[in-house]
Amino acid sequence: MANTLQSKKRARQNEARFAVNKARRARIRTFLRKVEEAIASGDKEAATAALRAAQPELMRGVSRGVFHRNTAARKISRLSARVKALG
Structure with a gap:
């Protein structure tokens, strides 16, 4: 568990950031x-x-740091290929 004031604050910030990122991912x-x-x-x-x-x-x-750039590019590429193949 966090002991110093700084580490306690960082733990609070991490919880808040985690909640925001979780919502963005969802x-x-x-x-x-x-x-x-x-x-x-x-x-x-x-x-x-x-x-x-x-x-x-x-x-x-x-851009918000939830996904890596290459991960997003890969997902878009694969989905667009599948959409294109629907013809």
Whole structure:
């Protein structure tokens, strides 16, 4: 357990930051799930629209430090390839 005032404050900050990041991750996962569901249903228009909505959310997560840049790029790349293959 934290002993010094500084380490106690850091522990509080970490808890708050964890809660914010957890909410951001959950929000991004929701957008990704909508793309997955649209792909599974076979609706190319809905999948394209969902992917367009998910891309900025993912990149926002990168800029906020929730995801690594390459992770987001990989997810977008794989999802866009699957949407493109729906034809």
